[in-house]
Amino acid sequence: MTSATASLAAHLLSVRKGVSAPLTQVPTDLVPTMVTEAYAVQNSVAAALGPVRGWKVGASSPEAEPSAAPLHEDTLFPDGAIIPADFLRHRGVETEIAWRFAHDVGDTITRETVLNAIGSVHPVIEIVDTRYERPASQPSLAHMADQQSHGALVVGAAFSHWKTFDPASEHFVLRIDHRQTAERIGGNAAGDPLRLLVWLARHAAERGLPITAGTIVTTGSLSGATFVPHRTHVSACFDTLGSVSAFLA
Template sequence: MATAANTPDNLTEYLLSIRDSRSEPLITVPEVLIPADEHAAYEIQDRVARQLGDIRGWKVGAGSPDAVPAAAPLHAETIFPNGAVIPAEMCRHRGAEAEIAYRFRHHPEGDPANTTRETVLNAIESVHPVIELVDTRFAEPGSQHRLAHLADQQSHGVLIVGDAIRNWCLTDSFSETITVRVDHGKSLEKVARNAAGDPIRLLMWLAGHAVQRGMPFGAGTIVTTGSLTGTLFVPHRTHLSAEFGTSGRVSTFLA
């Protein structure tokens, strides 16, 4: 594996060089490569994003109802439909998280600096159950400074998007009963709540944040809003499913 002795000159160069699980990851990020603050981490995300193709989604989350959210753009090549087989080389670590995502018909209208709850709700097309696979371009999840992981697309690996629920006002945006199954056996069942509280708050923040970064939502943009279950690391050749009390079911097979 890569060490500090053969690290690249900057973090952007490194993140672009580590594209799949067959590459050698960095064990330790030298302090000189760690972004100075969130703004610097997002600049690295932007430089990487320009090289990786079409942005079709975002991930956004926060550690508490009062915490400032954090976000990362998601590319078309990492977004898969319900039931998809995920190629083995896509992820090194495969940390499964059950989440709720929102698909937008257009970017929320009005002043991006003052996005309202109403404009966000009016722009949502549908709600989806999703599974995000957490991964990292570094040797281990959570092994580096938080700003290095933020620059690393906020540890995004793959997003599997379940079927649309268009009458989404009937879903529970604050808590869900979720059953996660690994190889068709029950691994987790809980009433799960988003650590950020109301996910619409996250969407309001993200709408302005995305415009500031020159990446407003296009038609069909999918936004996932943080883990409801914690992270469950699974091996290759695993079938995963998550069933939500009001938001449907999503499944995938990890090759």
């Protein structure tokens, strides 16, 4: 890790701990210039925050190179959770689908071994947040370094028949304070989420953070982010997967 990436990681950790105020603008000499530098910052932050229990992975198109960020245990919440008011600075609500691994992927990583390790698929809500002053205010690699703007992940009940599940044809409705704000069939820009999972298994192993049993992986926004105020109830209801909800205090 370079001195610049170490400095950015230290600042992001300081903001998380409430010691430092969020940066209005990342100094030019601290902005990562390569994806590998952004991932080095992620690794440093994740190591300090505790065990990695999940990942977020996505891509801008079916052909695009994916990107990812590890998620630590304290940002994962169960269905129906009340997320404390001081846990998030910003609250960007996104409807997503996540996959939980029932087994370690292991050292031999192929599409077959990755799919064989999956145990279930889940409805989830990701809450977008940032350790910078405002969302989408910095160069893209600076936001990638900041755990790809991850705030929290609310995980719904398991659907174990995932091999018969078709994400592209799944209908969902997002409600904010019980009012419908989004409705769509499919909608993941990355296309096939299983491609993302195979890519992630290799990527995570290369970073020394291999996919193990219990890991939850969310595969990108279906609805886009809607920023909401404090004291907001959010829910997403899927035709096949069921519903997931949370109260953002």
